[in-house]
Amino acid sequence: MDLSTLTYIVVGATFLLYIGIAIWARAGSTGEFYVAGKGVHPVANGMATAADWMSAASFISMAGLIAFNGYGASVFLMGWTGGYVLLAMLLAPYLRKFGKFTVPEFIGERFYSKTARMVAVICLILASVTYVIGQMKGIGVAFSRFLETSYELGLLIGMGIVFIYAVLGGMKGITYTQIAQYVVLIFAYTIPAVFISMNITGNPFPQLGLIGSMADGTGLTMMEKLDQVVTDLGFNEYSTQVMGSKLNMFVYTLSLMIGTAGLPHVIIRFFTVPKVKDARSSAGWALVFIAILYTTAPAVASMARLNLMETIQVGPVGEETANLAYADAPQWFKNWEKTGLLQYEDKNGDGRIQYYNDKNPEMAAKAATYGWAGNEMVKVDRDIMVLANPEIAGLPNWVIAIVVAGGLAAALSTAAGLLLAIASAVSHDVIKGMINPDISEKNELLASRLSMVGAILLAGYLGFNPPDFAAGTVAIAFGLAASSIFPVLMMGIFNKGMNRQGAVWGMIAGIGVTLLYVFQHKGIFFIPGTDFLGEQEANWFFGISPNAFGAVGALVNFVTAIVVSKMTAPPPEHIQHLVEDIRVPKGAGAASDH
Amino acid sequence: MDNKASEYWRANIRIVSILMVIWFVVSYGLGIILAEPLNAIRIGGVGLGFWFAQQGSMYTFVVLIFYYAWRMNKLDREFDVHED
Numbered sequence: 074m075d076l077s078t079l080t081y082i083v084v085g086a087t088f089l090l091y092i093g094i095a096i097w098a099r100a101g102s103t104g105e106f107y108v109a110g111k112g113v114h115p116v117a118n119g120m121a122t123a124a125d126w127m128s129a130a131s132f133i134s135m136a137g138l139i140a141f142n143g144y145g146a147s148v149f150l151m152g153w154t155g156g157y158v159l160l161a162m163l164l165a166p167y168l169r170k171f172g173k174f175t176v177p178e179f180i181g182e183r184f185y186s187k188t189a190r191m192v193a194v195i196c197l198i199l200a201s202v203t204y205v206i207g208q209m210k211g212i213g214v215a216f217s218r219f220l221e222t223s224y225e226l227g228l229l230i231g232m233g234i235v236f237i238y239a240v241l242g243g244m245k246g247i248t249y250t251q252i253a254q255y256v257v258l259i260f261a262y263t264i265p266a267v268f269i270s271m272n273i274t275g276n277p278f279p280q281l282g283l284i285g286s287m288a289d290g291t292g293l294t295m296m297e298k299l300d301q302v303v304t305d306l307g308f309n310e311y312s313t314q315v316m317g318s319k320l321n322m323f324v325y326t327l328s329l330m331i332g333t334a335g336l337p338h339v340i341i342r343f344f345t346v347p348k349v350k351d352a353r354s355s356a357g358w359a360l361v362f363i364a365i366l367y368t369t370a371p372a373v374a375s376m377a378r379l380n381l382m383e384t385i386q387v388g389p390v391g392e393e394t395a396n397l398a399y400a401d402a403p404q405w406f407k408n409w410e411k412t413g414l415l416q417y418e419d420k421n422g423d424g425r426i427q428y429y430n431d432k433n434p435e436m437a438a439k440a441a442t443y444g445w446a447g448n449e450m451v452k453v454d455r456d457i458m459v460l461a462n463p464e465i466a467g468l469p470n471w472v473i474a475i476v477v478a479g480g481l482a483a484a485l486s487t488a489a490g491l492l493l494a495i496a497s498a499v500s501h502d503v504i505k506g507m508i509n510p511d512i513s514e515k516n517e518l519l520a521s522r523l524s525m526v527g528a529i530l531l532a533g534y535l536g537f538n539p540p541d542f543a544a545g546t547v548a549i550a551f552g553l554a555a556s557s558i559f560p561v562l563m564m565g566i567f568n569k570g571m572n573r574q575g576a577v578w579g580m581i582a583g584i585g586v587t588l589l590y591v592f593q594h595k596g597i598f599f600i601p602g603t604d605f606l607g608e609q610e611a612n613w614f615f616g617i618s619p620n621a622f623g624a625v626g627a628l629v630n631f632v633t634a635i636v637v638s639k640m641t642a643p644p645p646e647h648i649q650h651l652v653e654d655i656r657v658p659k660g661a662g663a664a665s666d667h
Numbered sequence: 668m669d670n671k672a673s674e675y676w677r678a679n680i681r682i683v684s685i686l687m688v689i690w691f692v693v694s695y696g697l698g699i700i701l702a703e704p705l706n707a708i709r710i711g712g713v714g715l716g717f718w719f720a721q722q723g724s725m726y727t728f729v730v731l732i733f734y735y736a737w738r739m740n741k742l743d744r745e746f747d748v749h750e751d
Contacts, residue, residue: 139721144702144720147698147699147720147721150720150724150725151698151720151724151725154724155690155694155724155728157728157732158690158728158731158732161732161736162683162686163683166739280722283712283721284718284722285711286712294712294713295712296713296717297712312706312717313703313706319700322699323700326695326699327695348750349750350736350739350740350749353732353735353736353739353740354733354736356732357729357732357733357735357736360725360732361729364725364729367725368721368722368725368726371721371722656676657748658748658749659743659747659749
C-alpha cells in the first residue's frame with residue numbers, strides 16, 4: 074500500500090475515534106462544560122494535561138531545536154517541565170480547593186475586584202490566542218505536507234474535528250479526546266526513537282542510548298562521536314554549546330518555568346479532578362507522561378543530528394571522496410528537498426555536498442584549501458529532525474503514517490485546550506461575571522457553546538491569515554503568563570495581606586515591562602521597523618534575549634504589588650478568611666457548590 | 668487564624684521550601700551554573716552537568732512532585748484537615 078493511502082487510513086481512523094468520543098462524552102451542564110464535572114481521575118487528568126501541554130511545537134520542532142543548539146537547548150527541556158513543580162506545589166491544590174471554573178474568576182474574587190478580573194481575562198485571551206495560531210498552522214502544514222491537500226483544506230478539516238468535540242463536549246469531551254490523543258502521539262514519538270537508538274547505539278531505550286556507546290565498533294560513546302563530527306566541520310561542540318550566555322540560559326529557563334505554571338489552559342485542567350489530594354498527584358502524573366517524550370527528545374535530537382552529518386560527510390573531512398555525491402543522495406534527502414525543508418546548492422560545482430560551518434573563520438580558511446566554496450546545505454529546517462526520522466532510519470511506511478497522526482494529535486489537543494480556556498473566559502467571566510450575572514444555567518451553557526464556536530472561528534481566521542508577528546508569539550504567550558498570571562495567583566494564595574491595588578498594579582507593571590522589552594527589540598506590535606533598540610544582542614539588557622524576559626517581568630510584578638499593597642488598605646476580613654480556607658484541603662466538596 | 672491552622676501552614680511552607688531548594692539545585696545549580704566543572708564527571712558517555720540539564724533534572728522533578736503529594740497527604744491527616 075502506498076504511503077499516502079496508508080496515511081489517510083491511519084489519520085482517518087484517529088479522527089473517527091475522536092468523533093466517537095465526542096458523541097459519548099457530551100456535556101449536559103456548565104459544570105461539565107467548564108471542568109468536566111470535576112470527576113476526572115488524577116491519572117486520566119495527568120494524561121490529558123500532557124496532551125494539552127505538548128503542542129505541535131513540542132512534537133515536531135523541539136527535537137530540532139535541541140539538535141542544532143545542543144546543550145544550550147536544555148533551557149526548553151528544563152523550562153517546560155520544571156514549571157510543573159511550581160504548579161503542583163504553589164498553585165494547583167489551592168486553586169482546586171477554591172473550586173470554581175476559571176482563572177480570572179479566582180483573581181476577581183480573591184482581589185474583590187472586577188478590574189482585576191478583567192485584566193486577567195485580557196491576559197488570558199492574549200496569551201491563549203497567540204498560542205493557538207501556532208497550533209492552527211501546525212494542523213494546516215501537516216495536512217498539506219503528508220496528505221497532499223491544500224493548507225486551507227487541512228485547516229478546515231482540523232477546525233471541523235475540534236468543533237465537533239469541543240462544542241458538544243466542552244471540557245468533558247476535550248478531556249477524553251486528549252487522553253486518546255496522548256496515546257497516539259506518544260507511540261508516534263517513541264517508535265521511531267527506539268529504532269534510531271537501536272541503529273546507532275544498539276540500545277532500545279533512547280534515554281540510555283543518549284549516554285551509551287556507538288554500535289559501529291569504534292569504541293567511542295555516541296556523544297564523543299557527535300562532538301567530534303560537528304567540531305571537525307567547524308560547528309560548536311554539541312555537549313557544551315550555550316545559548317547566548319549562562320545568565321541568559323538561567324533567566325530563559327526561569328521564564329519558561331514560571332510561564333508554564335501560569336498558562337491558564339494548563340491550570341484549568343487541575344479544576345477537573347475530584348479532590349485537592351488528586352490535584353497534587355495529578356500534576357505528578359502529568360509530568361510523568363510529559364517526561365516520557367521530553368527525556369526521549371534529547372536522544373532523538375543528538376542521534377538525528379549525527380545521522381544527518383554522517384549521511385553527508387561519509388569520510389574524513391578534506392578528502393575528496395569523503396563528501397556524498399549528490400547523485401548518490403538517499404531517497405529521503407530528495408523527498409524533503411521537494412518540500413523546501415532541505416535545500417542544496419552546489420556552490421563549487423563538484424557535484425558533491427559540503428555541509429560545514431562557513432561562519433567559523435578557522436573552518437572557512439581550512440575549507441578554502443579543500444576547494445570548498447561555502448556551506449552547500451543552504452537550508453536544513455529543524456522540523457525534519459522529527460518528520461524525516463522514520464525515513465532516515467529506514468522504517469516502514471506505517472510508522473511514517475503514525476508520525477503524521479501523532480503530529481496532528483499534538484496540535485489538535487493543545488488547540489482544543491486553549492480554545493476552552495478562551496471560551497470559558499468569555500462566557501463565564503465576561504458574560505456571566507460582568508454583563509449578565511443573572512443568566513440561567515441553561516443559557517450560560519448555550520453562551521459557552523457559542524463562545525467556543527466564536528473562538529474556533531477566530532483561531533481559524535488567524536490560521537488562514539497568520540499575522541506577521543506569528544513567529545514572535547511564543548515570547549508573548551510565555552511572557553504574559555509569567556509576568557502577569559503566575560505572580561498574581563501565587564501572591565493571592567501565599568500573601569494574605571495582598572490587596573486589590575497591589576494585584577492590579579503588579580499585573581500592569583509586569584506586563585508593561587515585558588511587552589516594552591519585547592517590542593523595543595522586535596518592533597511595536599511586531600511591526601517591522603518600529604523596534605527602537607534593534608534585534609542586536611549588543612543592546613540586550615545584560616544579554617537577556619526578549620524571549621527570556623518573562624522572569625524579569627514577574628519580578629517587577631512581585632515587587633510592585635508588594636510595595637503598593639503596603640501603602641494601601643489591607644484586604645477586607647472576609648477575603649482573609651477566604652485565603653485561610655483555600656489553604657486547607659478540608660471541605661473542598663462544599664466549596665465547589667456553585 | 669487559630670494556632671493549629673497556622674502551625675499546619677508553617678509545616679506546609681517548610682516542606683515546600685525544602686523541595687524548592689532541591690528543584691533549584693538540580694536544574695539551575697547542577698544543570699546550568701555548575702555544568703562545566705561537573706562535566707568532568709562522566710555518566711555513561713556524557714558529562715554529569717549535561718546529563719542533569721537534559722535528563723536528570725526532569726527525573727528529579729517527577730520524584731519531587733510525588734514526594735510532595737505523599738508528604739502533604741500525611742500532613743493533612745496529622746492536622747486532621749484532610750478531605751472526608
